[in-house]
Amino acid sequence: MTDSRTTLADLRRRVVAFVAARDWQPFHTPKNLSTAIAIEAAELLEHFQWLSDAQVAEALQDPQELAAIADELADVTIYVLSLANALDVDVSAAVLGKLERNEQRFPVEEWRGRA
Amino acid sequence: MTDSRTTLADLRRRVVAFVAARDWQPFHTPKNLSTAIAIEAAELLEHFQWLSDAQVAEALQDPQELAAIADELADVTIYVLSLANALDVDVSAAVLGKLERNEQRFPVEEWRGRA
Amino acid sequence: MTDSRTTLADLRRRVVAFVAARDWQPFHTPKNLSTAIAIEAAELLEHFQWLSDAQVAEALQDPQELAAIADELADVTIYVLSLANALDVDVSAAVLGKLERNEQRFPVEEWRGRA
Amino acid sequence: MTDSRTTLADLRRRVVAFVAARDWQPFHTPKNLSTAIAIEAAELLEHFQWLSDAQVAEALQDPQELAAIADELADVTIYVLSLANALDVDVSAAVLGKLERNEQRFPVEEWRGRA
Numbered sequence: 001m002t003d004s005r006t007t008l009a010d011l012r013r014r015v016v017a018f019v020a021a022r023d024w025q026p027f028h029t030p031k032n033l034s035t036a037i038a039i040e041a042a043e044l045l046e047h048f049q050w051l052s053d054a055q056v057a058e059a060l061q062d063p064q065e066l067a068a069i070a071d072e073l074a075d076v077t078i079y080v081l082s083l084a085n086a087l088d089v090d091v092s093a094a095v096l097g098k099l100e101r102n103e104q105r106f107p108v109e110e111w112r113g114r115a
Numbered sequence: 116m117t118d119s120r121t122t123l124a125d126l127r128r129r130v131v132a133f134v135a136a137r138d139w140q141p142f143h144t145p146k147n148l149s150t151a152i153a154i155e156a157a158e159l160l161e162h163f164q165w166l167s168d169a170q171v172a173e174a175l176q177d178p179q180e181l182a183a184i185a186d187e188l189a190d191v192t193i194y195v196l197s198l199a200n201a202l203d204v205d206v207s208a209a210v211l212g213k214l215e216r217n218e219q220r221f222p223v224e225e226w227r228g229r230a
Numbered sequence: 231m232t233d234s235r236t237t238l239a240d241l242r243r244r245v246v247a248f249v250a251a252r253d254w255q256p257f258h259t260p261k262n263l264s265t266a267i268a269i270e271a272a273e274l275l276e277h278f279q280w281l282s283d284a285q286v287a288e289a290l291q292d293p294q295e296l297a298a299i300a301d302e303l304a305d306v307t308i309y310v311l312s313l314a315n316a317l318d319v320d321v322s323a324a325v326l327g328k329l330e331r332n333e334q335r336f337p338v339e340e341w342r343g344r345a
Numbered sequence: 346m347t348d349s350r351t352t353l354a355d356l357r358r359r360v361v362a363f364v365a366a367r368d369w370q371p372f373h374t375p376k377n378l379s380t381a382i383a384i385e386a387a388e389l390l391e392h393f394q395w396l397s398d399a400q401v402a403e404a405l406q407d408p409q410e411l412a413a414i415a416d417e418l419a420d421v422t423i424y425v426l427s428l429a430n431a432l433d434v435d436v437s438a439a440v441l442g443k444l445e446r447n448e449q450r451f452p453v454e455e456w457r458g459r460a
Contacts, residue, residue, distance in 0.1 A: 003123035003199075006207035012118060018214055022221060023228045027280050030171055030184075031163035035279055037191060038156040038383055042272030045153050048146040049265055050257050050460035056145055060202065069145075070204045074213035076152060077195055077206060080188060084118075087175065089185045091192060092121035098189035099133055106137060113138045115395035142395050150394055153268055157387030164380055165345035165372050230280035233353035233429075236437035242348060248444055252451060253458045260401055260414075261393040267421060268386040275383050278376040286375055290432065299375075300434045304443035306382060307425055307436060310418060314348075317405065319415045321422060322351035328419035329363055336367060343368045 008081075008091050015081045025086075033083040037076060044072035123196075123206050130196045140201075148198040152191060159187035238311075238321050245311045255316075263313040267306060274302035353426075353436050360426045370431075378428040382421060389417035 019028055047069050048056055059065050084091045134143055162184050163171055174180050199206045249258055277299050278286055289295050314321045364373055392414050393401055404410050429436045 003127060003205050003207050005122060007120060007122050008118035008126070011123070011207060011210055014211065014214055018217065021223050022226050024230070027230045029168050030175070031166065031168060032280060034156070034160040034163055035275060035380065038153070038160050038387075039272045039276050039279060041149070041153040041156040041191075042269045042383075045149040045265060046269050048149055049269060050262060051146065053144050053146060060145070066202065066204070069202065070209040071213055073195060073198060073202075073204060073206070074209035076156075076191070077210050078213065080192055080195065081210075083188060087181065087184065087188075089181070089188060090118050091188070092118050092126060094185040094189035095126055095192050095196075096129065098186060098193065099129055102133065108136050111137050111139075115139070115142045147395060150265065150390060153272075154387045154391050154394060157268075157384045160380060161384050164384060165377060233357060233435050233437050235352060237350060237352050238348035238356070241353070241437060241440055244441065244444055248447065251453050252456050254460070257460045259398050260405070261396065261398060264386070264390040264393055268383070268390050271379070271383040271386040271421075275379040278379055281376065283374050283376060290375070296432065296434070299432065300439040301443060303425060303428060303432075303434060303436070304439035306386075306421070307440050308443065310422055310425065311440075313418060317411065317414065317418075319411070319418060320348050321418070322348050322356060324415040324419035325356055325422050325426075326359065328416060328423060329359055332363065338366050341367050345369070345372045 012081050036079040040075040127196050151194040155190040266309040270305040381424040385420040
């Protein structure tokens, strides 16, 4: 399975099935899932915590470290999708809507090269 | 656009285009993007901070509040996709790989109904 | 040593000494320390992640669990004090200044019993 | 009031009084307070999010920006103290205990200059 052929709905269904098979829906409240996203985000950040950008680039040469980081990224994503399921929110629509508003907020001519 | 027809690659391309149009790649280092994910996750969590689950359920009846929460979920997702772009990681493969390992770690018969 | 006889300056000196003995000042930049605070805060939060308030109350009966939580609280505090050292900020003055402004923002008569 | 004359107990009493005057103890559960610490930590981190260490140094020259950062540091500290109150944990003892264990974990001769 790869990103070019996998829809958001495909991934969401896999997360629904995992949660439902364990009867974990009562734990997957919006508040708990938002907490889980924040915790997994911190575990992801931990990989970069004391490193300069140059040291990060070097660390990413190590396939095991890259896999560990991808694993934390997966954890964040899984909880994001589970929260979308719990809230019945369309992720694609939310992302595209936000990008469109950001196009207005950060016009290219004004923001090119500025953070 | 909806989750049933949108691939991960579709969304990733939209994020790439937004970042590239502003020459923001130098800011979108793995460390900065992980920091951004953590910050947006906290903004999402803020919506639930002092509420009980019952109060959350009530708050979600308000379409404006639900839209604001979907908006924060979009922010987290956008930075997740941008980090996947920066690391050249396949999100679907990472998510499915993690779900498979979690199938082993949390066997259904042992974990049903337990958090 | 106990809170009734320990000043903020006492604790800050202990943190300074620990960091200086290892020549860790170059790593203890404001950005890295803020990142460390966020990561330790998430490790603290992890103890409560899937528990209801009743389950938390039960978990806190276990002295080992309480000690583990106090340990995470200590980690957050150590990085807060190290950041105060790095910024040369007086913690007591900052806390009291903030409490005074919050007195204005949340008048007792209006906010009693409301979150 | 300054850190050299203010004890942890002094600050804790001020936080107790603020919370009690508003009858906010029911909201100040360990779980909610840990969530609040994580959220305030993210607001602190936001000040450094897209900046290099050199840009942070420059930003800190601005007294208003430094005050805003001290303000976020105060928010984290206030919730740390409120959690210590809720758990009846001695902050000084927890911090010193942790520093002592870290002395063992990170011997000076081995860790000098290494993160």
